Amino acid sequence: MLQKVFLRLTRARRFRSGMIALCAIGAIVLVAVGASPLLAQEPVTMWVDPATQTVPVNGTFTVNIVANVGAEMYPNGLGAYGFDLVYDPNDLQVLWVNDAGELGKTGRTVPVAPPEAPPAPIIYNENGRTAFGAYSYYAGTPQAAGPDGTVVLATVTLQAKWAGATTLSLENALLTDTQAANVWPDAGAGHVLNVEGGTVTVEPATTWYFAQGWTGDGFTTALIFSNPNSTDATVTITYLKDDGTTYEQIVTAISNSRKVVYPNPALIGSKGYGVKVTSTQPIIAEREILWSHPSLGDGGHDLIGATSLATTWYFAHGWTGDGFTTALVFSNPNSTDATVTIIYLKDDGTTYEQPVTAIANSRKVVYPNPALIGSKGYGVKVTSTQPIIAEREILWSHPSLGDGGHDVIGGHIGY
Numbered sequence: 001m002l003q004k005v006f007l008r009l010t011r012a013r014r015f016r017s018g019m020i021a022l023c024a025i026g027a028i029v030l031v032a033v034g035a036s037p038l039l040a041q042e043p044v045t046m047w048v049d050p051a052t053q054t055v056p057v058n059g060t061f062t063v064n065i066v067a068n069v070g071a072e073m074y075p076n077g078l079g080a081y082g083f084d085l086v087y088d089p090n091d092l093q094v095l096w097v098n099d100a101g102e103l104g105k106t107g108r109t110v111p112v113a114p115p116e117a118p119p120a121p122i123i124y125n126e127n128g129r130t131a132f133g134a135y136s137y138y139a140g141t142p143q144a145a146g147p148d149g150t151v152v153l154a155t156v157t158l159q160a161k162w163a164g165a166t167t168l169s170l171e172n173a174l175l176t177d178t179q180a181a182n183v184w185p186d187a188g189a190g191h192v193l194n195v196e197g198g199t200v201t202v203e204p205a206t207t208w209y210f211a212q213g214w215t216g217d218g219f220t221t222a223l224i225f226s227n228p229n230s231t232d233a234t235v236t237i238t239y240l241k242d243d244g245t246t247y248e249q250i251v252t253a254i255s256n257s258r259k260v261v262y263p264n265p266a267l268i269g270s271k272g273y274g275v276k277v278t279s280t281q282p283i284i285a286e287r288e289i290l291w292s293h294p295s296l297g298d299g300g301h302d303l304i305g306a307t308s309l310a311t312t313w314y315f316a317h318g319w320t321g322d323g324f325t326t327a328l329v330f331s332n333p334n335s336t337d338a339t340v341t342i343i344y345l346k347d348d349g350t351t352y353e354q355p356v357t358a359i360a361n362s363r364k365v366v367y368p369n370p371a372l373i374g375s376k377g378y379g380v381k382v383t384s385t386q387p388i389i390a391e392r393e394i395l396w397s398h399p400s401l402g403d404g405g406h407d408v409i410g411g412h413i414g415y
Contacts, residue, residue: 106147
């Protein structure tokens, strides 16, 4: 069971500055004064905004968690909040949660760094639950009230994993005023907190991107399209070669069908390539790579493509050495060259920076060099002057771990 961000909110001792310590997991400091009165007696409510939206498969999107604190919090205003966002882990995953900053708009302080800051979001995507909360305090005299009326609490960034309609719901929702004297919900005090969830419709897309493809030397790539529509789809595959030239292939994915395409290097003019896919109907696109190689052994990996490009990408893991080979693969489908800066984040907190160029309409492969980086293991941040797609592929042949490989498209949300 997920531990709540806010286990309880209780009144504590008053500091010389007039601050009040509020317990929320650990001690939370809150202070209060009067707020401007509200004109309407609206119920205290927390909800997901927008209530409905449509996003593409593998696409990222955001929702706001919003509260109407109502006249019940007069004269103190909102001081702290907490919530659990609950979702189907088969359909969605949370990438990050950010406080919206509105607790600090009246001059109060919202801690953002230890030791005062509340915990980072507790993200349990395997269970479909993410918990988050924040608080504010004021050390001056006279003290400032918290915000009232409609307040955006937090912004949640999610990624859609599969097509269909799915829900977002709120549990363990909690609001408190700046005095910590009033908490919602609180049945004993007659404080009711209404909560409202949302619905997300995840649809296939008409444009897909893959940074990596390789056919030859024991490697076989398959591009696989699924057309769930009642109308045939004309699918255009544009292969982006390392020299900046392209090859175009047009296929038909008939209605309610799967279509498999094995790229032909003799026609493409290259064993290696990036891929851009466009379709006249919304489809799902995957890329599968299998291999049987004398030094890398036997293995394979598969992923669903990206539906958008970005100028910033993140990877938490890379390893080069001990039988492991990491490749950073960039595909630039633009008509302008991209200057790509790779920042390697080492375990000791130091970094190494490597600039490369991904020419227009090309694939660019970089094999990190541990001798230059100063570490076999590293995280990666990638920035580019043009929107690109970035993948990280790791292949291994290890005496005790065997042969294998995996590949991921990077995260492209600024945390």
